[in-house]
Amino acid sequence: MRIxxxxxxxxxxxxxxxxxxxxxxGKPLVVGADPKGGSGRGVVSTCNYAARKFGIHSAMPISMAYRLKKDAIFVPVDYNYYEKMSNQVMQVIKSYSTKFEQVSIDEAFADISAKVEDYAKAVEYAKSLKEKIKAETGLPCSIGISSNKLMAKMACEAGKPDGIKLVKQEDAAKFLSPLPVGKLYGVGNKTKERLESMGFKTIGGLAKANVANLVGTFGVWGAELHKSANGIGDDVIVENYEIKSIGRERTFETDTIDQDKIVAMLKSISSEVYDDVKRQGVSFKTVTIKIRYHDFTEYLKSRSLGHYSDEPGEIIDNALKLFYAFAEKGKRIRKIGVRVSSFSKRQGQRRIGEFTSA
Ligand SMILES: [Mg+2]
Structure with a gap:
């Protein structure tokens, strides 16, 4: 059994x-754009639960948050600091898992099948992981437990905040059934509206839908939606950085369609990737970009250069080409990554190696 x-x-x-x-x-705290006394542009990035009591939530215009609670504490986003904290958290999760997949700055899947015999043990294990994260970083988290990624995510949502929630595979469909269709992992606002207009209000309703109808409306994804509604999901944990590639990923503070922002991010990630390439002393033949959209759909696109390169320009040029060619226009992006692979040891270094060993 996979856990x-x-x-x-x-x-x-x-x-x-x-x-x-x-x-x-304990005081209402809003992280995001400067409210500028109510005239500020930009949005709420995150807020604590004390702020949520006043109706404030992430992605809300900062001016609206200000109207809801003028004397809340407003602070700007300090991405470097959060990333540092995230790295600490991820190290702890990694040390508790056989396989580990970071989903975003503050989320990760862990395969613990080899660490525990059954669900009861898994709950104990999750508890100790949660305590370890708290002890090492001081930060609260929630943990969902199930036998696939979809259900672990759905369980986690139900357990928030500061909770541990188990949904056994055999209880998955029953657990999902009463939830509104918009709560299903991967269903964004647009899909939610379309599903509702087709008469599906709950996940249970969607689970009983005719698959052919869903495929007719949503294409192949329709079949995926139907599977998800039945609690069936992928259980393969994809380790982020195989040794055979060098890559970096970043999550935007808020989901974005702003091309300038995305291009700037791609450039900055590419230059970090290049720094690693240089450190590792390799040349690469393949450049890949990964885009995760706001609704958690994601794609990977690769280009083979046809030759080995160690040029920083080839990373950024190809990352941008892939982005312009394949990104879905107007769809908000949550996270973006750049990766290079198909390595050979760099020629100059090999010569030095041969010289030294001769
Ligand atoms: Mg979170």
């Missing part, structure tokens, strides 16, 4: 701010 955890940090950016400013604890 998979999804660890998701609770109100992550705001929790990080509470950590270094204990005086914020």
């Amino acid at each position: 998979i955890l999804l660890v998701d940090m609770d109100y992550f950016f705001a929790a990080c701010e509470e950590l270094r400013h204990p005086e914020y604890m």
Whole structure:
């Protein structure tokens, strides 16, 4: 039996701010754009639960958050700090798992099948992981446990905040059935509206739908939706950085369609990837980009250069080409990554090696 955890940090950016400013604890705290006395543009990135009580939530215009609670504490996003905290959290999760897949700055899947015999043990194990994260970083999280990624995610959502929630495979369909269709992992606002207009209000309703009808409307994805509604999902944990590739990924503070922002991010990631390539002393033949959209759909696209390269320009040029050619226009992007692979040891280094060994 496969046992998979999804660890998701609770109100992550705001929790990080509470950590270094204990005086914020328990008070409404909003991380995001500057509200500028109500005229600020931009959005709420994250807020704590005290702020949520006033109706504030992430992605809400910051001006609206300000209207809801003028004397809330508003702080700007400090991405470097959150990334540092994220790395600490991820190290702990990694040390508890056989296979580990980071989903975003504050979420990761862990395969613990080889670590525990059954679900009861898995709950104990998750508890100790949760305590370890708290002890090492001071940050709260929630953990979902099930036998595939979809159900681990759905369980985690149900357990939030500060909870551990198990949904056994055999209980998956029953658990999902009463939930509104928009709560299904992977269903964004547009899909939700289409599903509702087709008469599917709950996940249970979708689970009983005629697959052919769904495929007629959504293409291949329709069949996936139907599987998801029945609690069937992928249980393969994809380790992020195989030794055979060098890559970096970044999650945007907020999902974005802003081309300038995305291009700037691709350039900055590409230059970090190049730094690693240089350190490793390799040349690469393949450039890959990964895009994860706001609705968690994602794609990988690769280009083979046809020759080995160690030029930084070839990473960025090809990453941009792939982005322009394949990104879906107007669809908000949550996370983006660049990777190079198909390595050979760089020629100059090989010569030095041959010389030294001669
Ligand atoms: Mg989170």
